[in-house]
Amino acid sequence: MTVATLAKPDYDVLNVVALKKMASVPVIARVCGRDTADADAALARLAETGLVYLADGAALPSDEAEPALAEAASRFYAGVRQDPLIASLVDRFDKVNAQFLKAMSAWQLIEVGGRKITNNHRDSAYDDKVIFRLGRLIQQLQPLLTALAEHDRRFLTYQHRFLASSRAVDGGQHDLVSSPTADSIHNIWFEFHEDLLRTLGRERTE
Incomplete structure (x- = not known):
């Protein structure tokens, strides 16, 4: 073909x-x-x-x-694939990504009596802690996005999208944490991860 x-x-x-x-x-x-x-x-x-x-x-x-x-x-992206700084940042991203998946699971499920049940989001203090964790993880992603943008400016759009969704979440639009039909934090992160793998010529492992 x-x-x-x-x-x-x-x-x-x-x-x-x-x-x-x-x-x-x-x-x-x-x-x-x-x-x-x-x-x-x-x-x-x-x-x-x-x-x-x-x-x-x-x-x-x-x-x-x-x-x-x-x-x-x-x-x-031959240059990206040979950039030692990006290679180092990608290694860190793998760890941050694992933490992100745990944080998203914590957003969707809560533990009650030793069992995981769907989070009904009535506990605002709990939700605020998860949102804070997600914000910290997005911050940890910024050096990689900046390094990628040195090779291709389009990666800056991820920073803009994360900022817009994070501000909306902080303003009370909590559906933008994980909505599958909006430009939510979850969707932006998922798309970036897929984009990163394609850029690097790698396959998803998890």
């Missing part, structure tokens, strides 16, 4: 579509840090080459998307 060769603007757009599984033009533009006209034009090119499907104002990745992204990432 011939793998499509992506230009960088098209890689950025296809990467977002693959991370989100389905995304509209405004969402793609916001996450890429591009205007909607550029995102729309990139989607048209990707659809012509069979890398995305367009339906009802949204884009979905085709089976050919992942091989094309992997090939492009190996070209665009």
